[in-house]
Amino acid sequence: MGFMLAQAFHPSMRHAAPVRREIGIRTVFNILGPLTNPARAQCMLLGVAFPQLGEFMAEALRLLDIQHALVVHGEDGMDEITLSGTTTVWEVQDGEVKNWTIDVADTGLSRATTDELKGGTAYENAATMRRLFRGEGGPLRDAVLLNSGAALVAGDKVSSLNDGIAVAAQAIDGGKALETVDVLVEVSQKAG
Template identity: 55%
Template structure:
């Protein structure tokens, strides 16, 4: 099935099976969809909403088309978000990845440049002087030797070049915004995944289960954050043993003072880099709390 056929099915009120979705995205990744076909498909999915089978099928095709990273460890973890938060916090997940690795986790951090906020993982790491475009062998060696590697999405998903121009021209959030976190090229099966809307929580947890994940915390924080938030309770959907259980994390119950969202807002890459250095250097307060909450979650699933 290609994008044109899929668009016809969706236009007639039908949904795609997982196999149909996987074939459709495979066609897109191969460059076989015209801009009009892909734009129409993405718009139709945005209006109707994607099913779990469609998301799983699309993600499977993206994983298949990715440049693979083969790790020597089976329990690597990723801390990642879909983006699109109502507020724009500093790059919490990237700093949390460093802290989790320092605490003993093996972290294969998958990320990109900013799409919805001011600073993505690639932007802040580049500002910190990190070489962000390591190939698969070097990345695997970093995980082995220091417990942490950054997998730059633009480096590991070259087939996305076929969708990039259409996405930029459309200028709206599409299914690709939630597919990126599902397509870690190292195939990690343990993850802390932040979502910007609670409606995505259970769906993303179940999709990850379909994709073979072992232990996942899908989180939606107070103030609309796609992180575990220090500003109030965070909703959690935990996938473990094939089952999904919903709960919440209250920072006050963990002995952390409640912060205001203004305490953790983002800036440009240089500001984010300064924030990262300050937190790792011993800063206390709301930003440290945000990092500890998310690093702690990574250690739970690792």
């Protein structure tokens, strides 16, 4: 499970990166990236910035014969599962697309505004994640639990969102998440 920056791993996207940066708005590459993923992931949690893209992306993933995907759009405009209200989900599984809604109120997690979830610089965000993985609570932890739980559902590791949230909480609270990050940092530094 992970996030890979397209321009670092996808040859075509690497050449488009400078143009995308200069344009400064979402482009067709935001759609093409996940659909042309060279890793050919069969399970995924995929956020879309606009609700109109949800059904389109889900149908494209279905046609690509993706094993299991959750395409999500938060009602607040987030391209992930939101803590501020409801999130629309298009679930791709067994050659079908089903549409449903996640309400954070049904998860046992607390609502939060988008302002409470804003990040900072890369250094600040890394420090925040380390604090979170060491047990710091709050809205950021809840956002991580919620989206990690959904990723575990998409990866067929758990059967429900609430089970996924519990598994994610256990990984953080038991130190496994921080241990995994430390290994990733070490391997990344050795790789150059």
